[in-house]
Amino acid sequence: MKIAHVVSTFWPRFGGIGQVCFEEVKRLTAHGHQVSVFTLLYPGLPEKDIKDGFSIERLNPLIKFGDAGITPSLSSKLKGFDLIHLHYPFYGGAEWVLPVVGKSKAKLIVTYHMDAAPSGWLKKIFQKIYDLIFPRLIFKAAEKIIGVDEEYLVDSGFYKSVYEKSVILPNGVETDIFKPQPAELSLLGLEHLAGKKIVLFIGNLMPIKRLDLLIEALGILNDSELSLVVVGGGYDEYRYKKMLSESKLEDKVIFTGHCADAKRLTAFCNAADCLVVPSDTESFSLVAIYALSSGLPVIASDIPGLRGRVSDGVDGFLFKKGSAESLAARLKKFFELPPEQRKQMGEKGREKVLSEYTWDKHMESLEKIYSSVS
Incomplete structure (x- = not known):
C-alpha cells in the first residue's frame, strides 16, 4: 500500500x-x-x-x-x-x-x-x-x-x-528500551543525589504542563531529602527558575535540558523514585507510559488522558487537578510507603504496559x- x-x-x-x-x-x-x-x-x-x-x-x-x-x-x-x-x-x-x-x-x-x-x-x-x-x-x-x-x-x-x-x-512504547534497569546516577551527572528521594518531571515547560504546581508542592513538603529532576526546557523555563529562587528552592531542583534520546530517558526513569505529571490537560501522556514501562510509579493529575494511564493506588496515584496541596499529600503518601510496596507499584505499571501499550x-x-x- x-x-x-x-x-x-x-x-x-x-x-x-x-x-x-x-x-x-x-x-x-x-x-x-x-x-x-x-x-x-x-x-x-x-x-x-x-x-x-x-x-x-x-x-x-x-x-x-x-x-x-x-x-x-x-x-x-x-x-x-x-x-x-x-x-x-x-x-x-x-x-x-x-x-x-x-x-x-x-x-x-x-x-x-x-x-x-x-x-x-x-x-x-x-x-x-x-x-x-x-x-x-x-x-x-x-x-x-x-x-x-x-x-x-x-x-x-x-x-x-x-x-x-x-x-x-x-x-505504544518501546518496551525493550523503556524497561527496569539498575540506576546509573553517575552517567546522568546525578551522583550527588545518591540516597535522596528523586522526583522526576519530563516534558516541555509549557504553562499547561504545570511545573509551577510541582514546585509549589515541594515548598509545601519542605523535605530536605527530596530532589526534583526536570528533563525538559524552553517556554516558561526562566519563570520557573525565578520562582525557585524566590522560594529558596533552587538547590532542590536540577534542570537537565531537553532529552530526545530514549535510552537516556530510560536512565532518568531508572534513577528516580516516581514521575510526576501535573498537567492541566493531556490527551494520552507518552511520558507516563515511558515511566510505567520502566517500572517507575507515576503521580498524575486526575484528568482525562491520565486516568486511563495511571491506576490510583495500583501503579501510582492521582491528585486533584491544579491543587498543589493534593499533589504534596500524594507525594507524602507515596514516600511513606515501604520500599517494597513502591517497587510493587512499579512492577504493576510494567505489567500494564506489556499488556496494553x-x-x-x-x-x-x-x-x-x-x-x-x-
Missing part, C-alpha cells in the same frame, strides 16, 4: 505527535508498505531525506507560527497515494489534505492526538476561528478517526462530529484499520 503520513513535527525534531508518527512509519515500512512523510521544514534540515527506508519531504510554509505553518504545496505532493494518514492537529497543513481527498481515490485516516493549547490572545483567536471551520470538514472527509484515549475524545468539543467514525487506538499491538490494530477502508 502506498501511504502518506502528514504531521507538523517529525524526526529529528520530535514532539509527542511526531514521535508516534515516526514509530508507526518505521514499522509500516518494515511491513512492506511504501511510506512517505510530509512535514514542516525547520532550519538546518534538508527538504528531502530518507530514513529507515521511508522518504521525508519537509515543506517550506508561506507563513510559519510555532509548530504550525501554511503549506498549500502539500496538496500537489499527496497525489497518487492509496491512503493519507493525517496526524491532527496540524494548523495550516491539515486543510490542504481536503482538495486531494475530494478529487482522488485516496482514503483519509485522521489520528486526533489532542486539542491544541495555544498561548497568547492572538493565537487563541486564530484557533477559535479555525476550529469553527476546518476540523469538521476534515473529520467529515475522513473514513476513520483514531482517538488515543476514549475519555479525552468524548470530552472533546468535536466528539459529536467524529463518534460514528471513531476508534480508540492507544499509543506495546507497538506490536498498536501496529496490528492500525493495519486492520487501514485494511478496513482500502
Whole structure:
C-alpha cells in the first residue's frame, strides 16, 4: 500500500505527535508498505531525506507560527497515494489534505492526538476561528478517526462530529528500551543525589504542563531529602527558575535540558523514585507510559488522558487537578510507603504496559484499520 503520513513535527525534531508518527512509519515500512512523510521544514534540515527506508519531504510554509505553518504545496505532493494518514492537529497543513481527498481515490485516516493549547490572545483567536471551520470538514472527509484515549475524545468539543467514525487506538512504547534497569546516577551527572528521594518531571515547560504546581508542592513538603529532576526546557523555563529562587528552592531542583534520546530517558526513569505529571490537560501522556514501562510509579493529575494511564493506588496515584496541596499529600503518601510496596507499584505499571501499550499491538490494530477502508 502506498501511504502518506502528514504531521507538523517529525524526526529529528520530535514532539509527542511526531514521535508516534515516526514509530508507526518505521514499522509500516518494515511491513512492506511504501511510506512517505510530509512535514514542516525547520532550519538546518534538508527538504528531502530518507530514513529507515521511508522518504521525508519537509515543506517550506508561506507563513510559519510555532509548530504550525501554511503549506498549500502539500496538496500537489499527496497525489497518487492509496491512503493519507493525517496526524491532527496540524494548523495550516491539515486543510490542504481536503482538495486531494475530494478529487482522488485516496482514503483519509485522521489520528486526533489532542486539542491544541495555544498561548497568547492572538493565537487563541486564530484557533477559535479555525476550529469553527476546518476540523469538521476534515473529520467529515475522513473514513476513520483514531482517538488515543476514549475519555479525552468524548470530552472533546468535536466528539459529536467524529463518534460514528471513531476508534480508540492507544499509543505504544518501546518496551525493550523503556524497561527496569539498575540506576546509573553517575552517567546522568546525578551522583550527588545518591540516597535522596528523586522526583522526576519530563516534558516541555509549557504553562499547561504545570511545573509551577510541582514546585509549589515541594515548598509545601519542605523535605530536605527530596530532589526534583526536570528533563525538559524552553517556554516558561526562566519563570520557573525565578520562582525557585524566590522560594529558596533552587538547590532542590536540577534542570537537565531537553532529552530526545530514549535510552537516556530510560536512565532518568531508572534513577528516580516516581514521575510526576501535573498537567492541566493531556490527551494520552507518552511520558507516563515511558515511566510505567520502566517500572517507575507515576503521580498524575486526575484528568482525562491520565486516568486511563495511571491506576490510583495500583501503579501510582492521582491528585486533584491544579491543587498543589493534593499533589504534596500524594507525594507524602507515596514516600511513606515501604520500599517494597513502591517497587510493587512499579512492577504493576510494567505489567500494564506489556499488556496494553506495546507497538506490536498498536501496529496490528492500525493495519486492520487501514485494511478496513482500502
